[in-house]
Amino acid sequence: xxxxxxxxxxxxxxxxxxxxxxxxxxxxxxxxxWYRQDPGQGLRLIYYSQIxxxxxxxxxxxxxxxxxxxxxxxxxxxxxxxxxPTAFYLCASSIFEGGGNQPQHFGDGTRLSIL
Amino acid sequence: KNQVEQxxxxxxxxxxxxxxxxxxxxxxPFSNLRWYKQDTGRGPVxxxxxTFSENTKSNGRYTAxxxxxxxxxSLHITASQLSDSASYICVVSVSNSGYALxxxxxxxxxxxx
Numbered sequence: 001x002x003x004x005x006x007x008x009x010x011x012x013x014x015x016x017x018x019x020x021x022x023x024x025x026x027x028x029x030x031x032x033x034w035y036r037q038d039p040g041q042g043l044r045l046i047y048y049s050q051i052x053x054x055x056x057x058x059x060x061x062x063x064x065x066x067x068x069x070x071x072x073x074x075x076x077x078x079x080x081x082x083x084x085p086t087a088f089y090l091c092a093s094s095i096f097e098g099g100g101n102q103p104q105h106f107g108d109g110t111r112l113s114i115l
Numbered sequence: 116k117n118q119v120e121q122x123x124x125x126x127x128x129x130x131x132x133x134x135x136x137x138x139x140x141x142x143x144p145f146s147n148l149r150w151y152k153q154d155t156g157r158g159p160v161x162x163x164x165x166t167f168s169e170n171t172k173s174n175g176r177y178t179a180x181x182x183x184x185x186x187x188x189s190l191h192i193t194a195s196q197l198s199d200s201a202s203y204i205c206v207v208s209v210s211n212s213g214y215a216l217x218x219x220x221x222x223x224x225x226x227x228x
Contacts, residue, residue, distance in 0.1 A: 004158075006158075040220060042119070042204070042218030042220045043216075043218040045216070090159075092158075103149060103161040103164055104161075104216070105161070106158030106159050106160070107158050108158045109156070109158050111156075
């Protein structure tokens with residue numbers, strides 16, 4: 001079945017440590033996205049990528065980094081510069097179409113907590 | 116300021132009853148409006164997507180309406196089931212900017228036996 005796989009489902013980070021969240025899709029989608037979800041808030045865009053080897057900052061990119069070396073993969077690194085990393089992280093993908101009419105398909109998320 | 120406001124924040128209904136969730140937005144220029152269902156600890160799943168020219172769309176027991184003039188949308192759930200317990204998120208996108216999605220905070224629905 002086609003879909004988006006995020007791993008791990010739960011992740012713990014120590015102070016000063018970088019951690020990387022995995023996102024893989026086999027939907028042949030060009031565009032991929034990372035969102036952060038906090039309790040009582042709407043999803044906020046961290047980074048997005050429309051094609052391989054290209055990505056753009058979203059609304060809350062500080063303290064995060066990404067890479068897009070393959071179409072299928074869009075890993076997110078939460079660096080030690082992100083002072084409040086505890087959140088639910090969602091990866092999504094879509095057919096890239098400038099009108100924005102294509103739905104985004106989401107993975108099942110990674111919950112990151114600070115030890 | 117959030118450009119997509121949802122109400123109510125939470126809702127409890129009895130199994131078998133109907134309910135309606137509301138979404139008001141100020142996003143402009145409008146491209147489309149989507150409703151997603153998010154189960155606890157899972158990613159959102161798309162229910163409906165409507166463009167400017169559509170004012171109603173159904174997906175099984177879910178029916179979404181859109182009034183682009185008043186910038187309001189509703190999601191009506193008919194004959195609710197326990198599995199409908201979830202958060203329902205309204206998402207509005209801007210024209211010609213596929214990545215620029217504006218998310219509401221969601222309505223948390225609990226269906227009780």
